[in-house]
Amino acid sequence: MRGDRVHAVPVSMEELLSAGLPRALDLGSAALDGPSVALDEVSLLAPLQPSTMRDFVAFEEHVEGVRRSVDGQVGVVDAWYEAPRFYFTNPYTVSGPGAVVAPPAACRALDFELEVAAIIGTSGRDVTMADAHRHVFGYTILNDWSARDIQRREMEVGLGPAKGKDFASTLGPWIVTADEFHSRRDTDGFLDLSCTVDVNDRRVGHDSLANMGWSFDALVAYASRDSWIHPGDVLGSGTVGNGGCLAELWGRRGEQTPPPLQAGDVVTMTVEGIGTLENTVGTSHAVPEVPPARVVDHRRIRDGRADVRSHPWKVVT
Known part of the structure; x- marks a missing residue:
């Protein structure tokens, strides 16, 4: 894309990611000489169909706020500081900008989670911290939708989250290639990018990616430890602090204020240098009973x- 014009690249996103960032930049440059259409004439979908999705929990303030909300605990458990923890979520329920997101039928406490996701462009195993940034193709916004009441109940079993999370994730509005952020990386690899989230045009949260406990380099290195990462894998930063989700604020104020999301609510997430991801909450549908x-x-x-x-x-x- 150049300005408000969209240029077609003659390969699929899967092929573009597998080609690697240098080749993708060459293809993108060549496409700028071809035909284009206006951005407002294009309907944006999710920028990719992820191969896998690992979602980390890299913001200390978020962990502290949600612990206070869920069980009244103060502080952060020691295990959080040892390594960047993550869970696998569902790549098959990913949608993009403008999508209407339906909560689970049993959900009474729908929440958003404002995150940034790194998109892997180069395969690797046991990647070092020094090499990790070379495996990142680019970045996009991630909304890790959460059914808090379902999540809370299922995690009492000591496993999960599962159905409290896997019903929906949204990515978008596009992938910004990693080279665009070189000037925003500090000496430790952290990106200083402003992140905000609004519900129905009312500001709920704002933070900076610079407040992550681990850089994306560390997330890449840890994800690949004793395992593999491949092009098309998504690594979520975890929810930003300072109102990156409603549950954090519920704990801070003692009540569910602001209230859980309802049908018709519009959630708008903006990340500096990436853009804006907006989605609307829909209505649930009936599901089969499980005994x-x-x-x-x-x-x-x-x-x-x-x-x-x-x-x-x-x-x-």
């Missing part, structure tokens, strides 16, 4: 005195 677990007397089974089929279903509320 709760049955209660089993394991001692009687081991003694050969009970048939598990005789036990009733346990009602879970």
Whole structure:
């Protein structure tokens, strides 16, 4: 894209990422000499279909705020400081700018999460900190939508998050190549980019990527430890602090204020140097029932005195 004109590159995004950043920049430069259309005549989709999505939790203020909201705890657990923790989320429910996001049917506490995502462009295993930046193709905005009530309940099991997260993520509005941010990297590799989020045109949160506990270089290195990263993988920064999600503010003020997102709410995220990602909250749809677990007397089974089929279903509320 140049100005408000969009130029077509004659390869798919998958091919562009696999070609590597230098080749992609060459293809982009060549495309500028070709035909173009006005940006306002184009409908933007998610800039890529991720191969995998790792979402980190790299902002200390966010961790502290959500811990206070969820269980009334103060501070951050020691384990957070040891390494950049992450979870895998669902690449199949990714949408882009302008998409209407439907929450799960059981959700009563829908939340957004303002993040920046690094897009991997070069494969690697056990990548060093010194080489990590060479594996990043570019950056985009990530909204890691969260059903807080579902998430809270399922994580009581000590596993997850799962259905509290995997129903939706949005990426966009486009991928800005890593070379565009060289001048914004400090000596430790952190990017000083302003991040804001508004709900219905009202400012809810603002922070800087410079407040990450780990740089994206560290996220790349850790993701590839004893494993692989490949072109098309997405590494989320985790939610920024200072109102990067509603749950952080709920803990700070004691009540769910601002309230959870409702159908029709418009969430607008802006990151300096990348652009603006805007989505609207939709309505839920009906889903099939799944029964709760049955209660089993394991001692009687081991003694050969009970048939598990005789036990009733346990009602879970």
